[in-house]
Amino acid sequence: MTHNLVLRVVSKTLIPLIIMFALYVQFHGDFGPGGGFQAGVIMSAAIILYTLVFGLDAAERVMPPMALRILASLGVLLYGGVGVATLVMGGNYLNYTVLASTQIAGQHLGILLVELGVGITVFAVMLIIFFAFAGRGRR
Amino acid sequence: MIDVVINVTLLAFLAITAVAIVRMTNLFAIIMLYGIFSFLSAAMFVVMDAADVAFTEAAVGAGISTVLMLATMALTKDHEEKRPAGHRPWLPLAVVIVTGAALVYGTMDIPAFGDVDAPAQSHVAPYYIEKSIVDTGVPNMVTAVLASYRGFDTLGEVVVIFTAGIAVLLLLGGRRRKTAAENRGGEGNDT
Amino acid sequence: MDFIIGHYNYWIVIVLMMVGFYTVINRGNLVKKIIGLNIFQVSVFLLYISIGTVSGGAAPIATEGVELYSNPLPHVLILTAIVVGVATTALGLALVVRIKEAYGTIEEDEIHKCDHTL
Structure with missing residues (x-):
C-alpha cells in the first residue's frame, strides 16, 4: 500500500486529528464521556493507521518496540505509584484526598494521574499486540 | 414509544447479524460482520444511556478487534471454514436450546427493562449518583x-491488560518457528 | 404486551448468548470460535447495561436540572471488561497463530486427527 497516493495524503491529515482527539478524550474524561481506556485505544488506532499505510518498519521507527515495553510498564507503575504516594502521605491506598490540600483538588489530581496511567498502558499494550501480529507475517 | 421501536429494531439486527455469522x-465475511455486530452493539449502548461504554465498544470492538482478527487471518492463510462431511450439529444444537430455554425461564422473574424500582437501582447506585459530585467534583460519574x-478494581484491570500484552509478546514476539509442513522437509531444528 | 417489551432485551441477550455458545461448542474453525466467544461476551455486556438502564434516565454525567440518571455501576464494570476482553481476544488469536504454525491447520477436527496419528 506504500504507493497509494490518496491513502498517504488522507492518512497524513487524519493522524494528527486522531491523536488530538485521543488527548481530548483523555483529559476531558472527567466532564464528558471518555477516559484513559478509550483514549489509549484511539491513540493506538492512529499508530495502527500509520502502520497500515506506511509499513511496519516506518512505524517501528516512530514507536520503537523497546519504548512501547517501557511505556506499558510505566503506566502500571504510575497507577501503583499514586497508590504508594497516598500511603506515604498518610491516607489509605488509592485514597486521593490526601494528595492536595482540599478533598476536591486531591481527588481531581488523583483521578487525572490514574487515568493517565491507564491511558499509557492501554496505548502501549494495544500497539505491542498489533506489532507482534504484524511482525509475525514478516519473515 | 420511539425509543422502544429503536430498541427492538437494533436488537433484532444484532440477532440477525449473529445468526449470519454462524451460518x-x-x-473474511465473518470478520466484517463481526465489525458490524460491534457497531450495532455500540449503538445499542447509546440507546441505553451508556455513552462511555458505547465509545469504548466502537473503538475497541469495531476497531482493534477487527484489525487483529484480519491480521490472524492473514497469518494463518485460511480463508474458508471447512465443513467436514458427515458432521451432525444436533448434539450442540440440543445443548444450546436446552440451556437457552432454562435461561428464558429464569428471565420470568427479572424486573422489567427500565424499571426504576428494580433492586439493581436501589443499593449502591444512589450513593454514587448523589455523592460522586460532592466527593470528587467530577461530573462524569x-x-x-x-x-x-473503585480504583483498586481498575488497577487490577490494568494489570490484566499488561499481562495479556506480555503473554502475546511471549507467544508471537520471538523468532518464527518452522511449521509442521516445513519440518517434514528438512531437519526439525526448533528455536 | 408490557411484559414482552419489558423482557425483550433479556430474550435477545439470551439468543445472542446461545448463538455464541453454539459457535464455540460446534466443531469448526478456531478463528470463528473466538468470534463466537466475542459474541457471547457482547451479550453479557448488553445484559449488564440492560439491567442498569432506567427508563427516562439520563446518561450518568451530572447536569444541572436532571434528577434521574441511569445506574453508573454496570457502565464502569463493562467499560473495563471491554478493554480486558480485547486483550484476552488478542491472546486467543496469538494462540491460534501458534497452533497454525505447529499443526498447519486451524480446523479443530484436523488438529484432533494430527494428535491421534502422533
Whole structure:
C-alpha cells in the first residue's frame, strides 16, 4: 500500500486529528464521556493507521518496540505509584484526598494521574499486540 | 414509544447479524460482520444511556478487534471454514436450546427493562449518583466510580491488560518457528 | 404486551448468548470460535447495561436540572471488561497463530486427527 497516493495524503491529515482527539478524550474524561481506556485505544488506532499505510518498519521507527515495553510498564507503575504516594502521605491506598490540600483538588489530581496511567498502558499494550501480529507475517 | 421501536429494531439486527455469522463459512465475511455486530452493539449502548461504554465498544470492538482478527487471518492463510462431511450439529444444537430455554425461564422473574424500582437501582447506585459530585467534583460519574471509588478494581484491570500484552509478546514476539509442513522437509531444528 | 417489551432485551441477550455458545461448542474453525466467544461476551455486556438502564434516565454525567440518571455501576464494570476482553481476544488469536504454525491447520477436527496419528 506504500504507493497509494490518496491513502498517504488522507492518512497524513487524519493522524494528527486522531491523536488530538485521543488527548481530548483523555483529559476531558472527567466532564464528558471518555477516559484513559478509550483514549489509549484511539491513540493506538492512529499508530495502527500509520502502520497500515506506511509499513511496519516506518512505524517501528516512530514507536520503537523497546519504548512501547517501557511505556506499558510505566503506566502500571504510575497507577501503583499514586497508590504508594497516598500511603506515604498518610491516607489509605488509592485514597486521593490526601494528595492536595482540599478533598476536591486531591481527588481531581488523583483521578487525572490514574487515568493517565491507564491511558499509557492501554496505548502501549494495544500497539505491542498489533506489532507482534504484524511482525509475525514478516519473515 | 420511539425509543422502544429503536430498541427492538437494533436488537433484532444484532440477532440477525449473529445468526449470519454462524451460518457463513467465508472468514473474511465473518470478520466484517463481526465489525458490524460491534457497531450495532455500540449503538445499542447509546440507546441505553451508556455513552462511555458505547465509545469504548466502537473503538475497541469495531476497531482493534477487527484489525487483529484480519491480521490472524492473514497469518494463518485460511480463508474458508471447512465443513467436514458427515458432521451432525444436533448434539450442540440440543445443548444450546436446552440451556437457552432454562435461561428464558429464569428471565420470568427479572424486573422489567427500565424499571426504576428494580433492586439493581436501589443499593449502591444512589450513593454514587448523589455523592460522586460532592466527593470528587467530577461530573462524569463513570469516571469518578472507575478511578476513585473503585480504583483498586481498575488497577487490577490494568494489570490484566499488561499481562495479556506480555503473554502475546511471549507467544508471537520471538523468532518464527518452522511449521509442521516445513519440518517434514528438512531437519526439525526448533528455536 | 408490557411484559414482552419489558423482557425483550433479556430474550435477545439470551439468543445472542446461545448463538455464541453454539459457535464455540460446534466443531469448526478456531478463528470463528473466538468470534463466537466475542459474541457471547457482547451479550453479557448488553445484559449488564440492560439491567442498569432506567427508563427516562439520563446518561450518568451530572447536569444541572436532571434528577434521574441511569445506574453508573454496570457502565464502569463493562467499560473495563471491554478493554480486558480485547486483550484476552488478542491472546486467543496469538494462540491460534501458534497452533497454525505447529499443526498447519486451524480446523479443530484436523488438529484432533494430527494428535491421534502422533
